Amino acid sequence: MSDDAPTADDGTGTGTDATREGDGEAGAGVDVDVDVDPTAPESSVPGDVRKYERFKKIDGAQYDRVNDFLRDRTYVTAREWAIARLCVDFRTETGVEMTKIGENLPRLVPFMTDTYSPQAVNQARAAFEEKVQKAGATFLYGAMSGFFTAEELDEMMYEVTEVAKFLLEVEGVDLAAAEELDAEDRISEVMREVRESSKEVRNDVD
Template structure:
C-alpha cells in the first residue's frame, strides 16, 4: 500500500502493478489469467485496488484515478470517466459478495465434500497470494496463518450449523426433531 494514502495519483509514485509492467502484460493476457481463476475482470481488479489505495478521509478521488488510469496500471490503455470508475468498483464489490455467498452455500449445503472444500480453499489462497504479489504487496506468514485460521473456524461453524439445521432442529422454529 502506498505510504501516503492521502496523496493523489499525480503526486504519488504508484508501483502497485509494477510486476505486470516488467512482464509487458496487456489487458488480454491479464483477462485470460483472471478468467481462469476469479470472477472479476482486469478493469474491476485494477480500479478496486486503486480505490482502496487512494481512499482518503472524505472518499475516493474517482475522477483523478480515471484520468490517470493508463499511468497507474500498465495494462489499461485509456482513461476512464468518474462514472466508469465508480461502476467498475461497484461491479467488483458485487462479484465479491456473490462469490462469497456461492462459496458458502456450496459448503453449507454439502455440495462439496470436506476434501473438495480443502482443495478449493488451497487454490483460492494461492490465487489470492499471487494476485497480491502481482500488486507488490507482501503477506506475512503470520497474516496468512491468521487468515487461514479465521476461514477454517468459520467453515467449521458453517458445517456444524448445517448439520444441526438439517438433522436436529426445525428450520422454522428451532424445535428439536426426531424425539417422537
C-alpha cells in the same frame, strides 16, 4: 503460479480496456474518457500517482493476458480488479478520488491503456462489488449445503486461497510465510465452524 500468469506479454493485445472481448456484460457501454493525454509532463501528475507502486510486478503485461488469467479463475475482469484496488488506495475522508483515478489510469496500472471518466470508474467498482457478493453467496451456499465433504472443502479453500495470495503479491503485497500460515489456519477454522453450523441448520429443517 503457472505459465498462464499475467507476466509481460508480446504486445499483441488489441482494443480498448473497457470493451475488449472477454470483459462480458460488465464491460459493455463503459464510458471511456480519452480527453486526458497520458503522456503529459510528469510535473502535472499528482505526487501520489507518481509514487504509486502497485502492479509493478506485471509492468509491460497486456490487458488481454491479465484478463484471461482472471476470467479463468475468478468472476472479475482485469478492469474491475485494477479499479477496485485503486478505489481503496485513493479513498479519502470525503470519498474516492475517482477523477484522479480515471485521468491517471494508464500511469497507475501498466496494463490499462485508456483514461476513464469518473462514471466509468464508479461503474467498474460497482461491478466488482456485485460480483464479489454473488460469488460469496454461491460459495457459502455450496459450503453449507452438504454437497461437499470436509476434505473437498479444505482442498477447495486451499486452491482459492492460492489464487487470492497470488493476486495480492501481484499488487505488491509481501506475504511472509508465517502470515500465510496464520491466514490459512484462520480460514480453516472459520470453515469448520460453517460446516458445523450448517449441519445443525439442516438437521433442524429435517
